[in-house]
Amino acid sequence: MTFQSIIFYAFSAVLIFSALRVITAKNPVHAVLFLVMSFYTASALWMLLYAEFLAIMLIVVYVGAVMVLFLFVVMMLDINFEKLREGFWKYLPVAASVAILMVAEMVLLITSKNFHMGDGAMPGAPAAISNSKELGRILYTDYLLPFELASVILVVAIVAAIALTMRPRKEARSQVVGDQVRVKAADRLKIIKMDPTVEAASVAAAPESAPTPPASSVAQSPQTPAPVAAKAS
Numbered sequence: 001m002t003f004q005s006i007i008f009y010a011f012s013a014v015l016i017f018s019a020l021r022v023i024t025a026k027n028p029v030h031a032v033l034f035l036v037m038s039f040y041t042a043s044a045l046w047m048l049l050y051a052e053f054l055a056i057m058l059i060v061v062y063v064g065a066v067m068v069l070f071l072f073v074v075m076m077l078d079i080n081f082e083k084l085r086e087g088f089w090k091y092l093p094v095a096a097s098v099a100i101l102m103v104a105e106m107v108l109l110i111t112s113k114n115f116h117m118g119d120g121a122m123p124g125a126p127a128a129i130s131n132s133k134e135l136g137r138i139l140y141t142d143y144l145l146p147f148e149l150a151s152v153i154l155v156v157a158i159v160a161a162i163a164l165t166m167r168p169r170k171e172a173r174s175q176v177v178g179d180q181v182r183v184k185a186a187d188r189l190k191i192i193k194m195d196p197t198v199e200a201a202s203v204a205a206a207p208e209s210a211p212t213p214p215a216s217s218v219a220q221s222p223q224t225p226a227p228v229a230a231k232a233s
Helices: 003-024 028-047 053-078 090-112 131-140 144-164 178-182 196-209 215-223 223-231
Strands: none
Touching: 028 053, 131 178, 144 223
């Protein structure tokens, strides 16, 4: 058994363990982290097969974007996962039958004569050939039309999703760009000329309008308790 075969079986064991932990972990955050671990080990297996483009895309697209988004959604949303797992034992026989069928297919594939493993050595890298360069050349030459059609379909799907979610609301406020462009300086600021004598006349009339209290009432105000005391006697 070669060194590459040992690495292959080691990464395969880690991949199987992390895949099982994805579906058996009770904490959803732990399940997402185990899924990230599965993607990393799968990319390592792609590197062993000299498919560096697929390995990099698996890390950049799935680990760097999709799994990070899943992790933030799981951590921010209060999802009742116990309620979602209520039907686990109900669908367990169907899932077990599908799993057994998949394992049987993989065993038949590995044990068949068309599966050239030899002594377990990994295939060597082609000399002076870049997988990324060849993939780009084939994608933009032989499969240019399907690639463009797929991009157009994805753009239409994105626009349709945005149009379906952007529903008009009564309390929502939006800007009218046309009105903002057509506005002038005179419309923004309006200067009103006021006569300063009006404010001065109102200030001067304020003391005259207020009546002054009589001196007798001011003088008798501290002596108010005296008549009350006389009546009490």
